[in-house]
Amino acid sequence: MVDSHPQTKQVQEIAADYNHLPERYIRKQDEEYGSVNNAGVSSPITDDIPVVDVSLLTSSLSELDKLKSAVSSWGCFQAINHGIESSFLEKVREISKVFFGLSMEEKKKYMRAQNDLEGYGNDMVLSHNQTLDWTDRLYLTVLPKHQQKLQLWPQNPSHFREILDEYSCKIESINKLVLKALARSLDLEENCFLNQYGTNSTTNARFNYYPPCQWPEKVLGVKPHADGSAITVLLQDKEVEGLQILKDDEWVGVPIVCDALTINIGDQLEIMSNGVFKSPVHRVLVNSENERMTLAMFCMPQTEKDIGVVDELVTCERPRLYKNVTFTTDFFFKNYQQGRRAIDACKI
Ligand SMILES: O=C(O)CCC(=O)C(=O)O
Ligand SMILES: [Fe+2]
Numbered sequence: 001m002v003d004s005h006p007q008t009k010q011v012q013e014i015a016a017d018y019n020h021l022p023e024r025y026i027r028k029q030d031e032e033y034g035s036v037n038n039a040g041v042s043s044p045i046t047d048d049i050p051v052v053d054v055s056l057l058t059s060s061l062s063e064l065d066k067l068k069s070a071v072s073s074w075g076c077f078q079a080i081n082h083g084i085e086s087s088f089l090e091k092v093r094e095i096s097k098v099f100f101g102l103s104m105e106e107k108k109k110y111m112r113a114q115n116d117l118e119g120y121g122n123d124m125v126l127s128h129n130q131t132l133d134w135t136d137r138l139y140l141t142v143l144p145k146h147q148q149k150l151q152l153w154p155q156n157p158s159h160f161r162e163i164l165d166e167y168s169c170k171i172e173s174i175n176k177l178v179l180k181a182l183a184r185s186l187d188l189e190e191n192c193f194l195n196q197y198g199t200n201s202t203t204n205a206r207f208n209y210y211p212p213c214q215w216p217e218k219v220l221g222v223k224p225h226a227d228g229s230a231i232t233v234l235l236q237d238k239e240v241e242g243l244q245i246l247k248d249d250e251w252v253g254v255p256i257v258c259d260a261l262t263i264n265i266g267d268q269l270e271i272m273s274n275g276v277f278k279s280p281v282h283r284v285l286v287n288s289e290n291e292r293m294t295l296a297m298f299c300m301p302q303t304e305k306d307i308g309v310v311d312e313l314v315t316c317e318r319p320r321l322y323k324n325v326t327f328t329t330d331f332f333f334k335n336y337q338q339g340r341r342a343i344d345a346c347k348i
Pocket of ligand 2: 225226227282
């Protein structure tokens with residue numbers, strides 16, 4: 001991965017002191033998806049995204065069915081009763097808020113290296129004409145523990161590491177529970193997806209910070225993309241909306257559901273499920289008044305080994321749609337920064 005055009009300023013700095021919007025952040029029409037009528041700064045927030053009670057997935061067939069239909073049509077659902085206390089979610093939001101609220105000098109101690117994704121910083125620049133996302137991030141590998149780069153983990157607030165470690169364990173349990181339920185929902189052996197994770201599965205945390213922008217219609221918090229994970233567990237901002245999902249060629253806003261985690265399928269599970277589960281294209285809008293903070297946890301198989309379609313899901317009516325592939329972060333981001341979907345490169 002080559003970051004030959006590093007950005008010297010963080011979006012937070014640009015947002016705090018600007019008279020004009022730097023060209024690099026202005027959206028380009030050819031990078032848009034969906035119908036053009038719907039390309040604006042807001043979209044209807046839908047109540048249709050299914051709300052799934054995770055605590056019922058082992059006992060209720062109708063809840064399991066709801067999960068299956070949610071991820072087969074929307075590629076996402078709002079998970080409630082997931083086992084993480086509301087007070088703990090609050091602590092997770094708090095460490096993010098404190099970190100992004102630190103002085104720039106303090107935050108830059110955790111700056112990512114020019115050619116590395118991990119650490120604090122803004123969009124990785126891979127080409128001259130790449131449109132930049134209106135967001136600063138703190139991106140950290142949280143699992144497996146021996147791959148943590150602790151020098152990039154903030155020491156302020158002092159309990160940042162402890163909270164993030166605890167949150168990662170809880171997310172890991174939700175990941176296992178959901179992947180088992182998804183397998184059962186297709187009448188498959190419950191470990192068939194998890195087995196592909198291998199012994200060294202990875203979870204990455206991405207703290208997203210979207211400063212307000214005076215020209216919200218001209219920029220995107222995150223360009224349209226699908227995630228490279230197996231599943232992504234998103235802790236949304238408590239008050240500020242912005243996430244949209246592309247459904248039937250229209251952008252629809254994802255609502256904030258109190259204490260829910262928004263879970264979406266990523267490309268790797270779309271591949272493993274032979275396209276039965278959908279990895280949805282999504283994007284983030286920003287607004288002129290409020291900052292927005294979210295935390296995405298990307299749960300995925302180890303990257304040293306191929307993943308592929310579960311054999312039982314290949315039938316005469318549904319031939320194998322994807323090649324086996326080693327889905328590395330490099331592979332994913334190269335496609336992303338060129339406005340392409342990584343999964344398209346995996347199609348047979
Ligand atoms: O901040 C959000 O609402 C979504 C972020 C996202 O899609 C991502 O980090 O991949
Ligand atoms: Fe995403």
